[in-house]
Amino acid sequence: MSEPxxxxxxxxxxxxVLVLFVAGGAAGxxxxxxxxxxxxxLAYQGTWYLEPAGPDVSFEAIALFxxxxxxxxxxxAVLAGMWRGHESATLVSVLVGAGLAAFAMYAVGHALGPGDPQALAAGQPDYTPLPGDLGLNAPDQGRVPWHSSALVALPAGAMTGLVGTYLLGSRGFVRRPRG
Known part of the structure; x- marks a missing residue:
């Protein structure tokens, strides 16, 4: 008898996988x-206004993200998928890790960027130039800077990479002997 x-x-x-993704998200x-x-x-009457205003200027941070x-x-995900065995656990950990990595990428980038211009404009004289902050939506007053569908980009890329690795990897199209 053979041993199990x-x-x-x-x-x-x-x-x-979780550590890999969170570290990668922070680096991102x-x-x-x-x-x-x-x-x-510009600060005007205690409020910050984007100058020049326009969707192309406010969309740059989102597109770059x-x-x-x-x-x-x-x-x-390709790096995680190359480690064979426990594919179901890898799939779940890549999906969770990609979500955490997207949030880590946002949190690190936002923390390193300039402060909230609306808060900075409150005490400034009119027409004081102020930089915008790094967020994932338009810099309008009252918007939460991380409420954006752009956070799905990293998990979408991760699932694409993992599926590609599993389908096209060394086991994907290997010719099996017949008969």
Whole structure:
């Protein structure tokens, strides 16, 4: 009789994938803040106004976040998917890790960026130039800076990378002997 195969625990893999994604998200946040150029605005009657106003200026941070987050998720998931075995645990940990990484990327980038211009404008004289803050929506008063569908970019890239790894990896199209 042969001994049953000893199954290893998926816990080390889950923790490794989570750490990989959170660290990658934090690095992505640093890159996001470094590449972004803060739009300028003016303080007027205690309120900050984007100058020049326009959707192209307020959309730059969101577009840059997506341009960084999707490929980052793709690469991190390919790295996680190359580790064979415990595919279900890997799938769940990549999905959870990608969500955490997206939030870490936002939190690090936002923390490194300039402060909230609406709060800074409150005590400034009229027409004082102030930089905008790094957020994922238009810099309008009363908006929560992280309520954005752009946070889905990193998990979308991660799922694309993981599916691609599993379908096209070394086991995907290997010709099996017949008969």
């Amino acid at each position: 195969a000893v199954r290893s625990s998926p816990l080390p893999r889950v923790l490794s 946040g640093v890159l996001w803040e470094r590449l972004w150029q803060a739009p300028t605005g 997506v341009v960084i987050a999707f490929p980052l998720g793709l690469v991190l």
